[in-house]
Amino acid sequence: MEGDIAQLGQFVGAGLAAIGSGAAAIGVGHVAGNYLAGALRNPSAAASQTATLFIGLAFAEALGIFSFLVALLLMFAV
Amino acid sequence: MATETHEESTGLVFHPLDQFIVKPLFGEGPIHWYTITNVTLWMAIAVVAVLALFVFGSRGRAIVPTRTQSFGEMIYGFIYKMVEDVTGKDGLKYFPYILTIFIFILFANFLGLIPMSFTTTSHIAVTAVLGFGVFIIVTLIGFIKNGASFLSLFWMSDAPALLRPIIAIIEVISYFVRPVSHSIRLAGNIMAGHAVIKVFAGFAAIALISPVSVLAITAIYGLEVLVAGIQAYVFTILTCVYLKDALHPHH
Numbered sequence: 516m517e518g519d520i521a522q523l524g525q526f527v528g529a530g531l532a533a534i535g536s537g538a539a540a541i542g543v544g545h546v547a548g549n550y551l552a553g554a555l556r557n558p559s560a561a562a563s564q565t566a567t568l569f570i571g572l573a574f575a576e577a578l579g580i581f582s583f584l585v586a587l588l589l590m591f592a593v
Numbered sequence: 594m595a596t597e598t599h600e601e602s603t604g605l606v607f608h609p610l611d612q613f614i615v616k617p618l619f620g621e622g623p624i625h626w627y628t629i630t631n632v633t634l635w636m637a638i639a640v641v642a643v644l645a646l647f648v649f650g651s652r653g654r655a656i657v658p659t660r661t662q663s664f665g666e667m668i669y670g671f672i673y674k675m676v677e678d679v680t681g682k683d684g685l686k687y688f689p690y691i692l693t694i695f696i697f698i699l700f701a702n703f704l705g706l707i708p709m710s711f712t713t714t715s716h717i718a719v720t721a722v723l724g725f726g727v728f729i730i731v732t733l734i735g736f737i738k739n740g741a742s743f744l745s746l747f748w749m750s751d752a753p754a755l756l757r758p759i760i761a762i763i764e765v766i767s768y769f770v771r772p773v774s775h776s777i778r779l780a781g782n783i784m785a786g787h788a789v790i791k792v793f794a795g796f797a798a799i800a801l802i803s804p805v806s807v808l809a810i811t812a813i814y815g816l817e818v819l820v821a822g823i824q825a826y827v828f829t830i831l832t833c834v835y836l837k838d839a840l841h842p843h844h
Contacts, residue, residue, distance in 0.1 A: 566675070566679060569823070569830060570827070570831065570834060573778060573830075576778065577778045580778055580785070581774075581777065581781075583781055584777060
């Protein structure tokens, strides 16, 4: 288990970056949940808003992917 | 992304990111821009598959479509409606470009799900070309169609006057981050999904938990089929949104 302090920092940092994925999960769930809540109140308007739903999901998810990317960079590229 | 060292002993028999290594198809040696690699092979397969779908699909031109023809017509109609809904009537001029992007990404994603195949869209180098291509084309269209008034995209005329310069700075930054997030979203989603499958495949070597692991791989594979379609859809619909901004910069 010997290693230098930089490697420790890499692994701790990658683990911390993984928290961002959880935060993005909250965001994606929020978007989908609010869409469903709105769609159940007014089902006739739901079909026209699926494009907006996917754009919202994509924006929320992209930030989680960024943190995943930071974790990958710390693990393999630094 | 795929040139990491193998010295670390992670406990896995293979590395989860080994599947993304770009190798020359013929022989060994350094990779130049003209070297035929596995990326080239799988991109070519994707292009041939798209061509086959549309050539064989449109060959019969039957009133009652065959399976191939109705699948081709379904994709065509789906993207046509999306461009019309999101971008508006004047965006239909750019429909061929958007259909090309969508169907290439869709086929590359799905071909990557075949076991032992190579996922071309998992590389940021590939998606960055697509993403920055969209960014440059959309910016050019915006300036050609609207001239200097395209810059009013960044100037919110209905915001309080004091806030307008600050909003303009934020809008400019968000405009230039668009191609980055546009390309990293696709590559990151596909790469993460495939890496997760390989991580669970590593657990399958342990006899005690291998049934759970195989079930988990099956479930994640199903999720990945979904993600492959959704990410192609998201990439395309964001292209349509950016195109709408370029054609109608006045909010």
